[in-house]
Amino acid sequence: MQQKNIIIPKTARYFMLGEASSEIEQVWIVCHGYAQLANYFIRNFESLNDGKTLLVAPEGLHRFYWQGFSGRVVASWMTKEDRLEDITDYCNFLNAVYSECIPLLNRNVKINVLGFSQGSATVLRWLSIKKPLINNLILWGGTFPADINFEMDKDYFDSFKTYFVMGTNDEYISNEEVEEQERILQTNKINYASIRFEGKHEIPKDELLKLAKKL
Numbered sequence: 001m002q003q004k005n006i007i008i009p010k011t012a013r014y015f016m017l018g019e020a021s022s023e024i025e026q027v028w029i030v031c032h033g034y035a036q037l038a039n040y041f042i043r044n045f046e047s048l049n050d051g052k053t054l055l056v057a058p059e060g061l062h063r064f065y066w067q068g069f070s071g072r073v074v075a076s077w078m079t080k081e082d083r084l085e086d087i088t089d090y091c092n093f094l095n096a097v098y099s100e101c102i103p104l105l106n107r108n109v110k111i112n113v114l115g116f117s118q119g120s121a122t123v124l125r126w127l128s129i130k131k132p133l134i135n136n137l138i139l140w141g142g143t144f145p146a147d148i149n150f151e152m153d154k155d156y157f158d159s160f161k162t163y164f165v166m167g168t169n170d171e172y173i174s175n176e177e178v179e180e181q182e183r184i185l186q187t188n189k190i191n192y193a194s195i196r197f198e199g200k201h202e203i204p205k206d207e208l209l210k211l212a213k214k215l
Contacts, residue, residue: 005085010061012093015039017046017055020104026215027054027101027109031094033117033141035066035074041116044203048212054105058097060122061089077122087125094126112215114138116203117172121145128153136215140165141201143173143181150188162192163211167199 032041038059078086115123120142
């Protein structure tokens, strides 16, 4: 048996809060976690929609029923099956969203990229492979994939600030895992800030606003 792959046209979707224009001062590209949909995930960022901020939420290319064969629909970025092709597909998709949105804004716009949970690995792979111009990277409630070579891409990761945000009671990531992630960043001398908040695997409004003031 031989596996054959073909490239086909596919319609993907993303959601926006705010209007793309030259008046925008900041854009946030936010990638959801496993078993979420972008139109619901983007609501976490409504507090940033102040007329000068554009929120862009791409959606994972794999949609499925969360339970059984009907009911709630969710999405993910990839699975272990045919993973390299999935990575290529979503990196091309995210690059297409970036290329469609950023030219609509003024040249001095600040570009923030946020990945939540599974979205953290997603945006890290996208950045390391495609290397789009950004100002800030926020990894929220997520861990790094083992295939990221911080050392090889050191110059690129030095071109922006990284924020590693984690709830103290995150039910999916242990304190030991958090410490290991920070050790990786420190070993590779990545310019980052670690932020811990009292909470679980979530994006609380007050913590998001605190972070936004630092960017």
